[in-house]
Amino acid sequence: MDVELLKMLAADPLFEGVSAQQIEDMSTFSQEVGKLHLRLKRYKKGAAVCSAGEVISSFGLVKSGRIIIERAGFGGESALIGTAGAGQLFAEVYACSRQPMMVTARAEGECEVLHIGLESLFACRREGAERVLKNLLRITAAKNLALTRKISCITPRTIRGRLAEYLLYMYSLHGSAFDVPFSRAQLADYLNVDRSALSAELGRLKKEGLIDCRKSSFVLSPEFINGAV
The missing domain is CATH 1.10.10.10 (Winged helix-like DNA-binding domain superfamily/Winged helix DNA-binding domain)
Structure with a gap:
């Protein structure tokens, strides 16, 4: 794994409590069974990372740049739902639910996104994988609180x-x-x-x-x- 990417993952809340060596041991950029499947992709400004109506099996971790989460309203106007900057996750709830997305995640500018296969995380038996799952649950709970906060604002x-x-x-x-x-x-x-x-x-x-x-x-x-x- 690229040293810069490994360093970023080791410092990210998703991998809190997991060593860099454990991250490298559990991860793969191929489809190796029993490991966490990763895919790094670059996006140009305005490109859709995942779109409304799509059923996804992986969630995103922003490596660089920023993702805008928006929902198209009646007449085609878009409403901002949220953002995800470097080191932040997005679309994990949709990956867990396997329900069609109600929002579109779009690159605000040039950005890189690490796609993390959720099923491969569930199936991963390498040391540190259980801690990653606990961290994912904690992050998702915090986002639910943020959604509640937005409701209070409107x-x-x-x-x-x-x-x-x-x-x-x-x-x-x-x-x-x-x-x-x-x-x-x-x-x-x-x-x-x-x-x-x-x-x-x-x-x-x-x-x-x-x-x-x-x-x-x-x-x-x-x-x-x-x-x-």
Whole structure:
């Protein structure tokens, strides 16, 4: 296995508690029985890694670049569901369920994805494989919590309420100054609001002195943090 890839896997949460030697021993880029099947593939900007309606048997680990998870709505417009950056997994729930995908995973720019065969992980009897399965379960549970968090962000009826829910969550993680992992358009998609209306609401919050923002950077005032929105 490539040294750079092995080093990345050894540092990834999926392989936490598994040594580099164990990873190399359990993995194969062929179809060798009893080992974890891996396939590394490069994607160009905008290319679909896996598409809505597809039934998949492997999940992805981003080696480099970023994956956008989106769902096509009525009329062909796409709504952002989430993202996966370097070292992050995607599509593992669909690989486990063997149900048709409801979303499309697309390369935001040039990227590399390591496809991991789920059935080969279940069948792998090499040392460390059981720990990888436990890590996968833990990561999947954390993603379910993130989905619940998103639902809480889009529950308020007003744009201000949705913004407050999301920004206060970011505050709980990073303090009063932070960068969000979205562009303005992506944040609007995440909160399920119109981009222009979102920009207008951000402008009002800024004018009222409740927040300061520039592109993806935000600073929250004590009044905003204490609920004066």
